[in-house]
Amino acid sequence: MRRRRDAxxxxxxxxxxxxxxxxETEQTYGRGVTTARRTFFVESYVPALDEEGxxxxxxxxxxxxxELRREGxxxxxxxxxxxxxxxxxxxxxxxxxVDDVVLVxxxxxxxYDHVVEVVAGEPPHxxxxxxxxx
Numbered sequence: 489m490r491r492r493r494d495a496x497x498x499x500x501x502x503x504x505x506x507x508x509x510x511x512e513t514e515q516t517y518g519r520g521v522t523t524a525r526r527t528f529f530v531e532s533y534v535p536a537l538d539e540e541g542x543x544x545x546x547x548x549x550x551x552x553x554x555e556l557r558r559e560g561x562x563x564x565x566x567x568x569x570x571x572x573x574x575x576x577x578x579x580x581x582x583x584x585x586v587d588d589v590v591l592v593x594x595x596x597x598x599x600y601d602h603v604v605e606v607v608a609g610e611p612p613h614x615x616x617x618x619x620x621x622x
Contacts, residue, residue, distance in 0.1 A: 525562060525582040528589045531602040532577045542570035545577050545598065552595035553581065561588055580606070 534541065546568045553563045561584075568579035583589050586603060593600050 525564070525584060527566070527580060527582050527606050528586065529604050529606045530579050530581070530589060530593070530600050532598065532600045534575055534577045537570055537572055537575045537577060539570065539572070542568065542572075542577055546579065548596040548598060549579060549592060552592050555595060556588075556592060561591070563588060563592065 532545075534545070549568070550565050553565050557563055562582075564582040566580040566582065568577070570577050581589065581592070583592075586605070589603050
C-alpha cells in the first residue's frame with residue numbers, strides 16, 4: 489500500500505480509502521431513518537351505499553395508494569368501513585401530510601367530505617395505561 493501512495497503523490501493525486509457508505513439494513517450510520525407519517529381519517533357521503541359499493545371504493549383507493557407508492561410516496565392503507573344506514577364511507581391511512589390524502593382521492597377519482605388527522609387514544613406500546621381517578 490505504501491508504494492501506491494508514493495506513486496500517487498508523485499502524480500499529485502491523493503489516495504482515499506473507500507468505505508461502504510450505506511449498510512444493507514434500514515438503519516444508516518447506526519440510526520433509524522424515519523419520516524414523519526401521520527394518520528388521517530377520511531369520510532365521504534355515498535348515496536345508496538351498500539357492502540358491494542364499499543368494497544369497490546376500497547379497491548379504488550388501495551389501487552391509487554399502490555400507484556402513488558410506486559411513484560415514491562410514503563402511504564399506507566390502514567382500514568375502511570361503511571356506515572350503510574348513514575350512507576357514509578370512512579377510511580384511514582398514514583401519509584406525510586394532508587396533500588397526499590387529497591392526491592389519493594384525486595387519483596382514485598373519488599370525492600370526500602371530511603379529512604382529519606387523528607392521534608392514538610391509547611398509550612404508546614410499552615407504556616402502562618394510567619387510570620383516571622374516580
